[in-house]
Amino acid sequence: MRGKGAEAEVEVMNQGMVLSGVITAVFGVIFLLMGFLPLGILVIVGLAIFVLGIGAPPSEPVTPEDPNKRFCWYCMEEIDLDEKVCPYCGLEQIEDGSKRD
Numbered sequence: 001m002r003g004k005g006a007e008a009e010v011e012v013m014n015q016g017m018v019l020s021g022v023i024t025a026v027f028g029v030i031f032l033l034m035g036f037l038p039l040g041i042l043v044i045v046g047l048a049i050f051v052l053g054i055g056a057p058p059s060e061p062v063t064p065e066d067p068n069k070r071f072c073w074y075c076m077e078e079i080d081l082d083e084k085v086c087p088y089c090g091l092e093q094i095e096d097g098s099k100r101d
């Protein structure tokens, strides 16, 4: 009797975060092996992202259903495309590098 009941919990974690955490940590190890000791911090950062990703909910879909909306960068609420400041969390939105004027 194995008593394995953890399989259902796999969907709870944020696989994107877990994956990027692993990649970051692997790069950190590579840099360490190459002798770039300060970049060994990436191992710690990567492990932190990994652990956070296991506890985090899955990512929201990248595209909102409404084409006139987009997701807040910070709280992931749907906001208007031209909304500069999120009405939910009050944080200024990051522009996609294309300034209109």
Ligand SMILES: [Zn+2]
Pocket (backbone or CB within 6 Å): 072, 073, 074, 075, 076, 077, 086, 087, 088, 089, 090, 091
């Ligand atoms: Zn927000």
